[in-house]
Amino acid sequence: MYYDKDDARGVDGTFMWLMEEVGELAAALRGDDIDNLREEFADVLAWLATIANVVGVDLGEAVALKYGAGCPGCGQLECECPDAEKP
Numbered sequence: 001m002y003y004d005k006d007d008a009r010g011v012d013g014t015f016m017w018l019m020e021e022v023g024e025l026a027a028a029l030r031g032d033d034i035d036n037l038r039e040e041f042a043d044v045l046a047w048l049a050t051i052a053n054v055v056g057v058d059l060g061e062a063v064a065l066k067y068g069a070g071c072p073g074c075g076q077l078e079c080e081c082p083d084a085e086k087p
Helices: 003-029 034-054 059-067
Strands: none
């Protein structure tokens, strides 16, 4: 939708916008306004997809490669990793 603008902004500028939106999401999570939460989650997702596009990463493919077979830690579709371990 905005590829030319995103490309012109570059990775650094786009990353800064992503971080700003993550900050807004953090603030929204401290409240109880579900409409604001929806908006901020959507903004973070949009800027994450934007930066992936700028650097040439297919976000859908990246998610499928990492999580398509289940948890990358234990390999199960429903994570069975101990609570103290990542993820």
